[in-house]
Amino acid sequence: MDLRVMAEVVNVKEYMAELGRNARKASRAIAAASTGVKNKALLAIADALDNNRITLVAENQKDLAAAKANGLEPAMVDRLAVKPATIDAMIEGLRQVAALPDPCGAITDMSYRPTGIQVGKMRVPLGVVGIIYESRPNVTIDAASLCLKSGNAAILRGGSESINSNRAIAACLAEGLKVAGLPNTVVQIIETTDRAAVGELIAMPEFVDVIVPRGGKGLIERISKDAKVPVIKHLDGICHVFIDSKADLDKAFDIALNAKTHRYGVCNAMETLLVDEQVAAQILPRLAAAYAEKGVELRGDEKTRALIQANEATEEDWATEYLAPVLSIKVVSGLDEAIDHITRYSSQHTDAIVTEDFTRARRFITEVDSSSVMVNASTRFADGFEYGLGAEIGISTDKIHARGPVGLEGLTSQKWVVFGDGHVRV
Template sequence: MTDDLREQVHAAARRARVAADDLVLATRERKDAALHEMAAALRARAPEVLEANAKDIEAGRAAGLSEGLLDRLALTEKRIDGVARGLETVAGLPDPVGEVLRGSILPNGLELRQVRVPMGVVGMVYEARPNVTVDAAGLALKSGNAALLRGSSSAEHSNTALVAILRDALETAGLPADAVQLLPCHDRASVTHLITARGLVDLVIPRGGAGLINAVVQQATVPTIETGVGNCHVYVDATADLDMAEKIVLNSKTRRTSVCNAAESLLVHAAIADEFVPRITAALRDHEVTVHGDETFARLDGVVAATDDDWDTEYLSLDIAARVVDSLDEAVRHIAEHGSGHTEAIVTSDVAAARRFTARVDAAAVMVNASTAFTDGGEFGMGAEIGISTQKLHARGPMGLAELTSSKWVAWGEGHVRPSS
């Protein structure tokens, strides 16, 4: 069975390579037309998607999935329209393929250019988020890549319906359907076969919980980009406008708890703790958020005493860890010890403090007087995103079109030969 599954995954990768070879020659006009066709097909066939998604939701509830995971899994007409609009936004973005990154004419007359090129075959391993199926397919197509999608079994019906629609749209637009393929999802071995298909797959991107990401990064022989678990912090500095701070904390925590850019920890400077701690605790309680607090927070009614584990927890729920710190430096040290390198925010009216925080905090995105919820490809003007990279090589932060490309050097000569040494 394992050998059969390996061949199934590898055969899909070989078909993807053929499709990628076709896509590398596709004009922007053809790719954009396909993206608009995909968006229109999703809207027209939304009832099929919703029917399939209802089966996944029913199975997920029966399996005891948390409300946070069910929210990630759920599709609505509004969310389907949202991913369709994401495809249309991507269609409106410049094509990264062929962009000249740098170039010159050497003293000997050789014309040298470094240009963006597609990665080739990109594998995605992800959990319980069928919107990722569409985002990944659209971004891969625009950047000239073929996508191998390995979603979770919890979203099997949704992903199957979505990929069928996307493949039909590609064929209608005259592009290879195998540019988007869905891999088997019931046996974890399919992930292993994908992430070890060196030579067949050019890049793998895991997107999901810490367990999934760590397993892929540690076991892969194919190059990977690590996307982020989001233990995001909001630090309220001594000079913060407290009205602003309350608004930012609430938006960061409660806008949507199941996403990786939601705040999971709150740090408050001791100089404003007497006033702000009771105020923000009451505001969070009004939004049904459970505060897991240090000694200062735990004196208040309804606050749960924090454990050591709370500082490292990505709740993905209406929970937040909270503590008082004596200084900005202590806040930075806490983030360095417990943060996940995703998004960190400071609320302050002190420009010097903001500059110190942004310089010292090691994260893919740092917000000054703004919600952590803004770490998102759409909000950053990238259209959709394929994930938030928390690593430091090649791509960091929201991954859009440019991050799905590599580069090559192209040299034009007129019979140039290199002299013997």
């Protein structure tokens, strides 16, 4: 679709319904496609990206120029850039997804029932996935490849500031799909930058089976509120590390330092450190020195501030995802108080205990109701690649359908398969 056609997108509702109908129809084709055909498409898309590097960069330049002219923040402009290394990463991502096992069609738990019927479950695509994301154009390839491999049709809505880049990427997608003999409507990008298109996308249950928003909390909250379609959503990542009195303090030191300082702007970074009062005096000064060296601002409760230099932590601090070199610290009386604090303030993303005590470790993993619970490991491991999913479409902080890092399996469902030999109910 070129700019001339775009100008004709006057009726957003009709335009989106058309994409929806296309996607629903294409979902049958991609669901029926063999693993080999899907992989062929993925590799052909990679080739198309490789063969169109000059166009991709040139189209991205248009977006970058517009972004600068519109006074977009430098960090946003940086996220928008498609560099040769960005294209390399997209190509590598496609090849990795092609190499992953196909989740679809796997039949499990097949067993005979006393009536003689044989019952099992078959993994199947969800149908049509709508993905809404912000400026980074490489998400277009990421999202498209995961949907394609999991047998779903996709409707992608990138940021309006990356429309030219996304259109160039979409051309490569179409080329690759064609090589594999698949309809180009298996992956469609929304060509209008009209914001009403998002409103339509999330309110067409007849055409769209699930929405995956990728972006800031504001975006995700808005979409969840208005969606008439299930949403795989990721809200806050307020992660805790609890250093138990029976912790190996060297492990505790490594984990507490890594969980906070390995990267700051990520959802699986620790935001609050809980320390058992029996070991606080031993571990906190050592940690405080290390954090100071990294430039991490500390905010502590009264007991913490009696041991190390820290600003006062307010009620708000316990409920804040800093995404920055800031850490709140609380000294607790033991496991019970730690679990109570986590239950109250955790965003149910990832929480960890450091302990050598078997019973306390078991209690922590049982009683802490978060999508990832860890013993003696850094919260930074909460990630689809680290968990071996091979790829990640997002991290769900919901409990329904998919929880924690969501890979290909999260974009599928299971249906029941029943085999008989003329069996009837008596």
